[in-house]
Amino acid sequence: MEPRRITPDDADAITETIATAFFHDPLWSWAFGDEARRAADFRVWWRVFVDAALRDSWSWVTPSCESVALWSRPGHEELNDAEEARLAALVGELIGGEHAAAVLDVLTRFELEHPRAEPHYYLSVVATHDDHRGHGIGETMLRRNLETVDAEHMPAYLESSNPRNLERYMRLGFEPRGEIEVPDGRPAVVTMWRPAR
Numbered sequence: 001m002e003p004r005r006i007t008p009d010d011a012d013a014i015t016e017t018i019a020t021a022f023f024h025d026p027l028w029s030w031a032f033g034d035e036a037r038r039a040a041d042f043r044v045w046w047r048v049f050v051d052a053a054l055r056d057s058w059s060w061v062t063p064s065c066e067s068v069a070l071w072s073r074p075g076h077e078e079l080n081d082a083e084e085a086r087l088a089a090l091v092g093e094l095i096g097g098e099h100a101a102a103v104l105d106v107l108t109r110f111e112l113e114h115p116r117a118e119p120h121y122y123l124s125v126v127a128t129h130d131d132h133r134g135h136g137i138g139e140t141m142l143r144r145n146l147e148t149v150d151a152e153h154m155p156a157y158l159e160s161s162n163p164r165n166l167e168r169y170m171r172l173g174f175e176p177r178g179e180i181e182v183p184d185g186r187p188a189v190v191t192m193w194r195p196a197r
Helices: 008-021 026-031 035-056 081-095 097-113 137-151 163-171
Strands: 067-072 121-128 156-160 175-180 189-194
Touching (some): 008 035, 008 121, 026 035, 026 097, 035 067, 035 081, 035 121, 067 137, 097 175, 097 189
Parallel strands (some): 121 156
Antiparallel strands (some): 156 189, 175 189
16 A cells, blocks of 8 residues: 555544544544534544644645645644644544643643754654554554654654654654653553655
């Protein structure tokens, strides 16, 4: 499955892949705790990230969006001010109540932990649709992406919200850097850095 750049025509399929892949994720299932509404809420929430990635255009999918990797290139912000404001509003609209404040606190820590001193590629989302999980297509796509990153001798950064993925990222050269605590006994999000090669 040769990866290709995302296009606007992929937006719905990419959103659906992310929504299914993160349905049981330790962080995102905590944030969107209402399981009956989660799929619909995810289609709204993740679409903001997909539309932002389309603006930068350095994100990748397998041929039919079975797997997706949303990247931000060095010098490019993942989200602009309007998109960040939209997400903050969505936390109130989709989550609401006291839980919304806890979710916003965790999301703020994502921003505070993000390294700024050195230009780097940022992998904001990587997901494989449930129907295609377990075949290595996401990892293979990331390897291809990282070949381009390495050709530019640039570092890369990500946050892993699922402890099951840490070994996979370490195989790709990422090293644990820090942690973002998540309430209610959920696993911490692990920030990871891949030095330039």
